[in-house]
Amino acid sequence: MRRNRLIEWQRLLLLAPVFLLLLFAFALPLFAIVPEAFGGDAVGRFLLIFQSVVYRTVIWTTVRISLEATALTLIVSFPLAWLLSRATGAKALLLGLLVLVPFLTSVLVRTFAWLAILGQRGLVNATLLTLGLISEPLPLLFSEPAVVLALVHASIPMMVFALVTVLRRIDGRILLAAHTLGAKPVRAWFGIVVPLAIRGIQSGVIIIFLFTMASFIAPAFLGNQRQQMLAQMIQAQIETGADWRFAAALGVTLSVTATIVVLALSSVARYFSRWQNPGLSPTTAPQQLVQQADREILRTSVALPRSHFHLPALRRLSARWVEPAYLAVISIFILLPLIVLFPVSFSSADVLIFPPPGYSVRWFEKILGSPEWVSAALTSLRIGAAACVLCLATAILTVLGFGRHFRFQGAAEAIVLAPLSVPAVVFALGAYLAFARVGLVDTETGIVVAHTVLIFPVVYLVVSATYSSIDPWLSLASASLGANPWRIFRTVTFPLLLPGLAVGALLAMLLSFDESVASIFLSDLSVKTLPRKLWEGIRFNTSPESAAVSAMLLGVTCLVVIVGMVVVLGRRKNALLTLQSAPEALP
Amino acid sequence: MTSNKLHKGLLAALITAASITFSAQFAANAYAADVVVASYGGAFQDAQTKAYFEPYTKATGTKVTGTTGTGYAKVKAMVESGNITWDVVSAESSAFANETKDGLLQPINYSVVKADGIPAEFRKEYGVGYISFGQVLAWSKDKFPNGITPAQFFDPKVKGRRVLTSDPYFTIENALLADGVKAANLYPLDVDRALKVIDRIKDQLIGFKGGSDTQALIQQGEVDMAFGPNGRINDAIKAGANWAYSWEDSVSDIEWWVVTKGAPHAEEAMKFINFAVQPEQQAELTRQIPYGPTNVDALKLLDPAVAKSLPSYPENAALGVVLNSQWWHDNLQTVKPRWDSFIIQ
Numbered sequence: 001m002r003r004n005r006l007i008e009w010q011r012l013l014l015l016a017p018v019f020l021l022l023l024f025a026f027a028l029p030l031f032a033i034v035p036e037a038f039g040g041d042a043v044g045r046f047l048l049i050f051q052s053v054v055y056r057t058v059i060w061t062t063v064r065i066s067l068e069a070t071a072l073t074l075i076v077s078f079p080l081a082w083l084l085s086r087a088t089g090a091k092a093l094l095l096g097l098l099v100l101v102p103f104l105t106s107v108l109v110r111t112f113a114w115l116a117i118l119g120q121r122g123l124v125n126a127t128l129l130t131l132g133l134i135s136e137p138l139p140l141l142f143s144e145p146a147v148v149l150a151l152v153h154a155s156i157p158m159m160v161f162a163l164v165t166v167l168r169r170i171d172g173r174i175l176l177a178a179h180t181l182g183a184k185p186v187r188a189w190f191g192i193v194v195p196l197a198i199r200g201i202q203s204g205v206i207i208i209f210l211f212t213m214a215s216f217i218a219p220a221f222l223g224n225q226r227q228q229m230l231a232q233m234i235q236a237q238i239e240t241g242a243d244w245r246f247a248a249a250l251g252v253t254l255s256v257t258a259t260i261v262v263l264a265l266s267s268v269a270r271y272f273s274r275w276q277n278p279g280l281s282p283t284t285a286p287q288q289l290v291q292q293a294d295r296e297i298l299r300t301s302v303a304l305p306r307s308h309f310h311l312p313a314l315r316r317l318s319a320r321w322v323e324p325a326y327l328a329v330i331s332i333f334i335l336l337p338l339i340v341l342f343p344v345s346f347s348s349a350d351v352l353i354f355p356p357p358g359y360s361v362r363w364f365e366k367i368l369g370s371p372e373w374v375s376a377a378l379t380s381l382r383i384g385a386a387a388c389v390l391c392l393a394t395a396i397l398t399v400l401g402f403g404r405h406f407r408f409q410g411a412a413e414a415i416v417l418a419p420l421s422v423p424a425v426v427f428a429l430g431a432y433l434a435f436a437r438v439g440l441v442d443t444e445t446g447i448v449v450a451h452t453v454l455i456f457p458v459v460y461l462v463v464s465a466t467y468s469s470i471d472p473w474l475s476l477a478s479a480s481l482g483a484n485p486w487r488i489f490r491t492v493t494f495p496l497l498l499p500g501l502a503v504g505a506l507l508a509m510l511l512s513f514d515e516s517v518a519s520i521f522l523s524d525l526s527v528k529t530l531p532r533k534l535w536e537g538i539r540f541n542t543s544p545e546s547a548a549v550s551a552m553l554l555g556v557t558c559l560v561v562i563v564g565m566v567v568v569l570g571r572r573k574n575a576l577l578t579l580q581s582a583p584e585a586l587p
Numbered sequence: 588m589t590s591n592k593l594h595k596g597l598l599a600a601l602i603t604a605a606s607i608t609f610s611a612q613f614a615a616n617a618y619a620a621d622v623v624v625a626s627y628g629g630a631f632q633d634a635q636t637k638a639y640f641e642p643y644t645k646a647t648g649t650k651v652t653g654t655t656g657t658g659y660a661k662v663k664a665m666v667e668s669g670n671i672t673w674d675v676v677s678a679e680s681s682a683f684a685n686e687t688k689d690g691l692l693q694p695i696n697y698s699v700v701k702a703d704g705i706p707a708e709f710r711k712e713y714g715v716g717y718i719s720f721g722q723v724l725a726w727s728k729d730k731f732p733n734g735i736t737p738a739q740f741f742d743p744k745v746k747g748r749r750v751l752t753s754d755p756y757f758t759i760e761n762a763l764l765a766d767g768v769k770a771a772n773l774y775p776l777d778v779d780r781a782l783k784v785i786d787r788i789k790d791q792l793i794g795f796k797g798g799s800d801t802q803a804l805i806q807q808g809e810v811d812m813a814f815g816p817n818g819r820i821n822d823a824i825k826a827g828a829n830w831a832y833s834w835e836d837s838v839s840d841i842e843w844w845v846v847t848k849g850a851p852h853a854e855e856a857m858k859f860i861n862f863a864v865q866p867e868q869q870a871e872l873t874r875q876i877p878y879g880p881t882n883v884d885a886l887k888l889l890d891p892a893v894a895k896s897l898p899s900y901p902e903n904a905a906l907g908v909v910l911n912s913q914w915w916h917d918n919l920q921t922v923k924p925r926w927d928s929f930i931i932q
Contacts, residue, residue, distance in 0.1 A: 053932075119807055224795075351806040
């Protein structure tokens with residue numbers, strides 16, 4: 001009894017930072033909005049939203065576009081995540097880069113790049129016209145497919161990150177076993193891989209859905225009034241309507257809608273994970289697991305593989321080409337907006353036109369000679385590093401604090417993940433109102449705090465997914481061998497957490513670098529982050545300057561990522577060696 | 588052990604990152620500005636930077652920080668939250684009227700701002716009118732070699748990709764004039780009729796966009812016809828767009844210098860405004876972008892040929908109307924929600 005209570009106290013201490021962070025930097029700012037939304041004539045305000053066909057249309061558009069983008073992202077990213085999780089050596093490095101590199105480019109620039117691809121004088125129309133396939137440029141921009149395309153493109157890296165940490169834990173031989181037992185590929189995938197990956201799919205879907213629901217840049221640049229999304233309306237209300245109360249009410253509407261859809265998605269995920277849930281399995285003893293297992297697959301009589309009498313050669317040929325063809329298509333899709341940046345940033349034109357009428361380095365000369373761009377880059381770097389450290393430290397403490405059994409795990413996780421269910425726009429508005437009172441608006445600290453709150457749940461999801469896949473018996477084994485909790489953490493848990501932490505750190509840095517909503521709200525004149533500077537640049541000057549900035553960033557960060565990946569790959573080899581030599585190293 | 592080394596390495600990285608975080612605070616005030624001016628960005632703000640901001644810094648040593656995003660809502664939010672960072676703000680007539688109405692501005696100190704060349708109607712208690720601009724119809728010469736009329740812009744039978752301004756002011760006036768409403772009968776605006784007129788060509792609109800977006804869309808060849816500010820359209824043509832514009836049924840308006848209530852550098856703000864409305868600076872802005880100076884002395888410094896591209900040029904003015912800011916002062920609150928609902932449908 002006494003020992004149990006001690007453990008509870010330790011847990012509370014471990015959980016204190018995250019709850020203090022969430023209380024002061026998340027709950028209080030939001031609390032500044034709630035009275036706004038429900039103050040005064042609240043009934044009239046919400047009636048206005050739900051009675052008006054316009055707002056109902058916008059809510060429906062938002063949910064529809066977000067669901068379309070999320071579903072497409074999942075379908076498009078899952079094979080990529082699987083291939084990445086199976087890949088080794090150079091292939092892993094290349095696939096990893098394929099995912100990481102677009103992530104390093106600001107969402108603003110990637111959206112901007114779509115203008116150069118889909119525009120009337122863009123890449124697609126120019127190619128089709130040259131080939132003589134069309135006589136008039138196609139109206140590709142300012143349509144729903146354009147918005148969804150950009151959202152999917154922006155979401156793929158996050159989805160792959162979420163999936164790959166979980167997929168990597170799946171033993172590939174399980175598919176072989178299924179095949180041996182006569183399962184067809186579809187059954188093997190949906191009966192085994194998908195349920196095993198369900199934690200990753202679930203977190204990926206939730207992250208992407210909420211990201212797309214809160215996005216306003218893609219619909220603003222690539223859509224027209226018919227693709228208007230809720231986040232855009234909030235931003236418009238805040239920027240031009242000045243009706244803070246109505247903006248707050250719209251924010252509440254967005255959050256409630258998002259929560260309902262996320263709950264629905266979660267129940268779908270529960271259905272898929274009915275017989276295997278890697279997240280919960282460690283909590284039960286192996287014997288129980290056996291009882292819980294759904295033996296449906298065993299009861300079903302196994303059909304013998306039919307003889308392949310219809311075009312076996314063609315089938316085999318197509319099967320062999322599926323992977324390279326998929327990789328080629330997805331690589332082109334992911335890299336095109338980035339590759340387009342290079343000709344565009346060397347353009348001699350004042351606007352984004354593809355192909356550029358001529359080439360020059362004037363945009364690079366301009367940004368390198370501009371102290372504003374240089375200082376914005378340094379500011380973003382500082383903010384990213386600080387947010388990353390804060391997120392990682394808090395995430396480790398939270399995961400350890402929750403441990404494996406936690407009486408209120410569901411509720412506590414919901415609280416910890418709460419920032420994900422609040423659109424960045426709404427949080428940014430609340431943060432602006434609350435931070436203004438303590439003088440944190442227009443300071444780097446303010447943005448760091450806001451970024452930490454916004455990014456922490458993503459880092460937590462990744463770290464916790466990794467933690468839940470660590471075999472609990474390892475800790476128990478080391479405890480029984482006399483290791484104290486700190487030693488267990490240092491020598492067992494932490495090394496096993498490292499891959500998750502590394503992914504979390506990358507995510508935190510990159511998301512902070514990419515984050516534009518809170519930056520736009522919380523920065524003004526003293527502090528200008530790179531996304532804010534880009535936002536101003538793109539919004540008020542359609543010069544290839546922004547493309548030049550991101551082309552340069554792309555070069556620098558590619559280098560960093562390659563170095564980072566070499567370290568990670570090198571470490572994995574070392575880890576294997578250490579494991580093999582471990583018995584000798586022990587005293 | 589390797590993993591121990593790695594742990595130490597990671598710890599070192601964490602400490603380094605943490606120290607960067609703390610040192611970040613020292614850099615926070617590096618951008619302390621002596622006077623902050625909020626404008627619209629893009630070609631217009633580039634012109635202001637060359638004509639006002641840079642010469643002012645050169646003349647006085649006071650640093651001018653130009654920022655973007657001016658608008659009634661932003662000024663209102665800023666003053667009401669008490670977190671005021673803008674000193675001088677550039678405001679359109681309707682924004683100026685509503686900012687005055689809500690008490691968001693402080694009176695112009697006319698003992699500092701000396702501009703005898705500016706007519707009394709532009710020297711109001713809370714603002715100095717400094718340029719005039721026109722919302723004009725423009726079209727692609729590739730698509731319409733013979734030009735188009737405002738009526739054709741709102742005619743669904745004339746096929747083409749169009750863009751309109753996201754603000755209700757100007758656009759409602761443009762639509763009504765194109766539909767045949769006489770300039771004398773324009774105010775009070777028949778909003779219902781205007782929305783019906785715009786509705787006719789709504790499926791050919793790529794959207795309702797801001798002034799700098801319009802310029803970008805023109806330059807990128809995304810649209811075939813547009814209503815936009817004459818200066819930006821002129822700038823797009825200067826940058827190589829094969830476009831033309833006309834003053835027919837244009838709506839001209841005055842841009843004002845105002846000072847926010849509680850501006851941190853109010854004294855500097857007045858000095859800046861005084862500098863910016865002097866004839867030489869006003870003329871320089873017009874050389875950069877064809878917006879008309881309000882200071883009559885500035886007109887004397889300009890090449891007479893330039894005057895022909897200004898909204899105030901008699902032949903241009905005769906073709907269009909002047910925006911009635913008083914009407915928008917009285918009606919923005921009721922028109923804005925309707926407009927917002929209309930444009931998203």
